[in-house]
Amino acid sequence: MNEEWKSLILDHYKHPRHYGDMKDFTFASEQHNRTCGDHVKVFATIDDQGTATFSFLGAGCSLCLASASLMMELVHSQNKSGIEAVRQEFQNMMKKGASPDAIDTWKALDGLRQYPVRSRCVKLAWQALDEIYAEWNTQKP
Amino acid sequence: MKALFPIFNSHPALVYLDSNATSQKPQAVIEAIDQYYRSENANVHRGVYQLSENATRIFEESRLRIAAYINAESVEVIFTRGTTEAINIVAQSGGQAFLRPGDEIVLTVCEHHSNIVPWQIAAERHGVTIKYIPLTADRRLDLEAARELITAKTRMVSLGHVSNVLGVIHPVREIIAMAKAVGALTMLDGAQGIPHLKVDVKELDCDFYAFSGHKAFGPTGIGVLYGKKALLNAMPPYQGGGDMIEKVTLQGSTWNELPSKFEAGTPHIEGAIGLGVAIDFLKSLPLEKLLAHDQHLGRLLTQKLREEFPRVKILVEPGEDWVGTVTIVHENIHPHDLAAVCDSDNIAIRAGHHCAQPLMEVLGVTSTARVSPGLYNDEADIERFLAALRKAEKLFLS
Numbered sequence: 001m002n003e004e005w006k007s008l009i010l011d012h013y014k015h016p017r018h019y020g021d022m023k024d025f026t027f028a029s030e031q032h033n034r035t036c037g038d039h040v041k042v043f044a045t046i047d048d049q050g051t052a053t054f055s056f057l058g059a060g061c062s063l064c065l066a067s068a069s070l071m072m073e074l075v076h077s078q079n080k081s082g083i084e085a086v087r088q089e090f091q092n093m094m095k096k097g098a099s100p101d102a103i104d105t106w107k108a109l110d111g112l113r114q115y116p117v118r119s120r121c122v123k124l125a126w127q128a129l130d131e132i133y134a135e136w137n138t139q140k141p
Numbered sequence: 142m143k144a145l146f147p148i149f150n151s152h153p154a155l156v157y158l159d160s161n162a163t164s165q166k167p168q169a170v171i172e173a174i175d176q177y178y179r180s181e182n183a184n185v186h187r188g189v190y191q192l193s194e195n196a197t198r199i200f201e202e203s204r205l206r207i208a209a210y211i212n213a214e215s216v217e218v219i220f221t222r223g224t225t226e227a228i229n230i231v232a233q234s235g236g237q238a239f240l241r242p243g244d245e246i247v248l249t250v251c252e253h254h255s256n257i258v259p260w261q262i263a264a265e266r267h268g269v270t271i272k273y274i275p276l277t278a279d280r281r282l283d284l285e286a287a288r289e290l291i292t293a294k295t296r297m298v299s300l301g302h303v304s305n306v307l308g309v310i311h312p313v314r315e316i317i318a319m320a321k322a323v324g325a326l327t328m329l330d331g332a333q334g335i336p337h338l339k340v341d342v343k344e345l346d347c348d349f350y351a352f353s354g355h356k357a358f359g360p361t362g363i364g365v366l367y368g369k370k371a372l373l374n375a376m377p378p379y380q381g382g383g384d385m386i387e388k389v390t391l392q393g394s395t396w397n398e399l400p401s402k403f404e405a406g407t408p409h410i411e412g413a414i415g416l417g418v419a420i421d422f423l424k425s426l427p428l429e430k431l432l433a434h435d436q437h438l439g440r441l442l443t444q445k446l447r448e449e450f451p452r453v454k455i456l457v458e459p460g461e462d463w464v465g466t467v468t469i470v471h472e473n474i475h476p477h478d479l480a481a482v483c484d485s486d487n488i489a490i491r492a493g494h495h496c497a498q499p500l501m502e503v504l505g506v507t508s509t510a511r512v513s514p515g516l517y518n519d520e521a522d523i524e525r526f527l528a529a530l531r532k533a534e535k536l537f538l539s
């Protein structure tokens with residue numbers, strides 16, 4: 001992996017963004033990776049304007065927690081359609097890699113793709129996001 | 142020793158410290174498989190032509206050599222896909238033959254999933270309860286507790302010969318004696334036993350013994366179930382198909398004799414041949430000296446970890462009853478991350494729960510990193526691992 005992204009990932013692992021508990025959240029989803037015991041819990045609070053505030057808690061390897069922290073940067077303060085776009089982009093990125101003009105956050109996530117055996121670590125927080133998004137969608141407007 | 146293993150020609154810098162997961166393969170085993178496909182390939186037990194007769198002969202000779210090595214009769218050596226399938230045969234077919242509602246099965250908390258799950262399935266099917274022998278504080282089987290758990294209700298006692306996570310050689314003779322005293326059947330999961338110990342099933346006096354070829358220098362996809370003839374004869378077949386039948390009519394079928402009764406379908410011919418050669422290789426080795434070698438490397442690593450890495454928790458105390466496996470947890474570095482740093486330096490170690498989730502729970506961890514040395518390792522490999530650990534600490538603790 002490119003040294004620049006590697007250090008960004010380590011930085012996110014050591015100093016995870018939006019890390020912490022959330023009281024009175026609207027949605028929360030906890031995901032476990034049974035193969036190593038890693039777990040991530042993502043919280044979201046939706047305000048009256050439909051904007052989401054995120055945080056997460058978890059214990060896991062650097063890939064797992066860095067991926068969660070990078071995700072936070074991408075989804076925090078987004079509305080529903082913004083989050084849908086991020087989810088789509090993540091799917092695309094996992095398949096084809098980040099586009100050359102993508103922001104650093106995506107390039108760092110792209111760096112995580114080179115560990116296919118650990119793709120479950122990388123996807124853990126994103127699975128929580130999927131669940132939150134699905135729940136949000138079933139709610140009456 | 143390294144020179145006998147071609148993988149180190151392909152990867153000269155490789156430090157392979159994951160022998161408990163699978164061993165590397167000696168040249169002789171690779172050649173035997175190659176030779177079989179180049180000049181001996183035909184189906185076995187079928188053709189009346191020379192090529193097939195020859196394939197049958199070398200396939201069956203392999204069984205004879207394996208049987209002689211473990212001191213069994215050749216009809217008592219069933220070829221399976223590995224340890225997992227061997228245990229499933231005993232849990233399913235043996236379960237049908239021997240387990241009755243109210244019976245108890247005794248296992249230990251340190252079993253591999255393959256020596257737990259098949260019994261859980263059988264227990265549910267036959268209304269049987271499972272009990273687990275716990276560990277003492279020094280991570281050895283608690284024999285006092287075993288004496289209380291193995292009772293007149295016990296119908297089957299199954300345990301690992303050697304633990305894949307802790308590397309501890311279990312006191313199987315004592316436990317088998319306890320089982321015999323109450324008339325229970327005994328099974329040993331020998332996946333980690335065969336690579337390190339000279340196994341004599343008569344001397345062990347177990348009823349069943351299972352092992353995988355791939356952990357003992359042989360190919361993947363082949364293993365052995367040893368079972369006492371009378372017991373195997375009392376068990377119904379495991380799978381139906383070709384080879385395992387004596388006569389088939391549209392109304393029903395009768396079963397072939399041992400070992401064919403438990404070997405439905407075209408077998409893993411080259412696997413069995415490769416396993417025969419792996420057993421020859423094992424036979425040629427000074428196993429006691431190699432055990433001492435692995436113990437030495439494990440001790441050396443344990444000692445160095447204690448001296449230099451206070452943040453590393455070592456989960457097993459070295460001893461004479463141990464094959465040199467060192468399982469650790471780092472206070473600040475996740476096992477996956479440690480293994481990834483090792484990998485970037487060409488060092489293969491295992492990280493995870495090692496298919497022993499109940500044991501992880503007993504040890505109070507979710508996953509660990511495991512260093513399991515083998516005959517191709519030396520002190521320099523241990524130093525390389527320690528250097529990688531230093532690098533990981535620098536990366537993650539700074």
Ligand SMILES: Cc1ncc(COP(=O)(O)O)c(C=O)c1O
Pocket residue numbers: 161162222223224225226253255256301303304305330332333353355496
């Ligand atoms: C103690 C033990 N039992 C059983 C197994 C399962 O062996 P296999 O996967 O070859 O069937 C293993 C392999 O990891 C093992 O270490």
